[in-house]
Amino acid sequence: MSRYNILIVEDDPVIGILLVDILIGMGHDVCALKTTAESAVATAAGCNPDLMLVDVQLGSGSGIAAVAEIHRRKAIPYMYMTGALLPVGGPGDIVLYKPFLEAELADAIARIDIPLLPT
Numbered sequence: 001m002s003r004y005n006i007l008i009v010e011d012d013p014v015i016g017i018l019l020v021d022i023l024i025g026m027g028h029d030v031c032a033l034k035t036t037a038e039s040a041v042a043t044a045a046g047c048n049p050d051l052m053l054v055d056v057q058l059g060s061g062s063g064i065a066a067v068a069e070i071h072r073r074k075a076i077p078y079m080y081m082t083g084a085l086l087p088v089g090g091p092g093d094i095v096l097y098k099p100f101l102e103a104e105l106a107d108a109i110a111r112i113d114i115p116l117l118p119t
Contacts, residue, residue, distance in 0.1 A: 007049035008033045009040040011059040037061030044070045052078040056088050077114045
């Protein structure tokens with residue numbers, strides 16, 4: 001399994017901390033945990049993540065809008081998380097519906113096309 005530098009965008013502090021622990025336990029690095037769309041956009045450039053794990057509905061703003069804004073500057077692979085039962089994202093987007101298991105998270109990460117950096 002590859003090791004990725006991951007930016008988490010999640011407004012629920014308990015879920016955010018759990019995700020950090022799970023991802024680190026899976027062997028990944030977490031460059032930042034952000035709770036708002038604005039802070040995610042501001043952090044993405046400096047954090048330089050390989051992958052973003054983004055909640056669709058943030059307390060103040062939209063995770064989908066944050067991804068769109070980040071992609072105006074640089075295309076970064078992402079997956080969405082949501083507690084809503086309605087379909088979200090666009091064709092080809094990977095969406096994890098909360099609550100999800102660690103194995104489902106690992107499978108979703110494995111399905112994302114993340115460019116490998118030269119070694």
